[in-house]
Amino acid sequence: MLPNVTVNPAAEKFMRRMVRFAGQGEGAGFRLTVSAGGCSGYSSEFTVEGAPLAGDEVLSVGDLKLFLPAESRLMLEGVTIDFSDTPTASGLTFFNPN
Template identity: 95%
Template sequence: MLPNVTVNPAAEKFMRRMVRFSGHGDGAGFRLTVSAGGCSGYSAEFTVEGAPLAGDEVLAVGDLKVFLPAESRLMLDGVTIDFSDTPTASGLTFFNPNAGACGCSSSSGTSAQPPGVAKVDISSIRRN
């Protein structure tokens, strides 16, 4: 079952560009793997694949295909995905309105994310 997830226009634009410039062709999609971990509760990786892998479900964002494995579907329910581009970092961000504040004290004053927000840097891109 597909999650109730919102993909904001900036994140959609980023995903579309990744797919378009991947060279995988018309059936390609953006594969997003999200698991539990990290201060914000999310650890994520993304790739562009020519087709969904076994067990993936396809989330249609317009004509963009987002391939989601089972664990990702569970983690993304109720989450808003956006894209942030600042002078110091660029990447997808995940906002979960139901997540609590981080209590691990690993945040460094100026770069701390609001509660329930995870950032996935462009450096996490893997090429298969």
Template identity: 70%
Template sequence: MLPNLTITPAADKFMRRIVRFSGLPAGAGFRLLVSAGGCSGYNAEFSAEPAPQPGEQVLEADGLRLFLPAASRLMLDGVTIDFADTPTQSGLTFFNPAQGACGCGSSAAAEPGVARIEVGAIGRGRPPAPPRAS
């Protein structure tokens, strides 16, 4: 079952660019793996992929193909996915109206529902090349 989620225009634009500039052929999509964790409640990894993997479902929105593993589908139900680009953060953000704000006081995140995604999480389904010997 596909989740009932909202993708803002900024997030849609970001995902389309990742797929478009990946160099993959037509029909490629954006794989989004979301898991529980962090103060925001979400950890996320994403990549451009040529096709969904077994067990993934495809959510299509105006030509954008979003590949979602089962765990991600459960986590994203009712969530709004946005893209933030500010001086302090850049990446996908997740807002779940059913989740309260964090009260742990140990996070530097200013907004609840913001998942920080490291640049190294962006890929095309291949591990990064090993460093070259000098």
């Protein structure tokens, strides 16, 4: 089951750039693994994959494919994903209103 997740335009732009520059082909997508931990309460890792891995669900954000493993889908329910770029750090950020 896909989570109710919002991907803000800055995060979508970042993900699209990663997929485009990885050169994995037409079916490629952004695989996001999220776990508990980190400063914001979430820790994330990503890769660009040519196709979803076993157990992944595909969340479409426009024509961007976001591959989500089961543990990530549970963590992302109701979350807004954004991208922050400051002089001291850059990366995906997660906001959970709950």
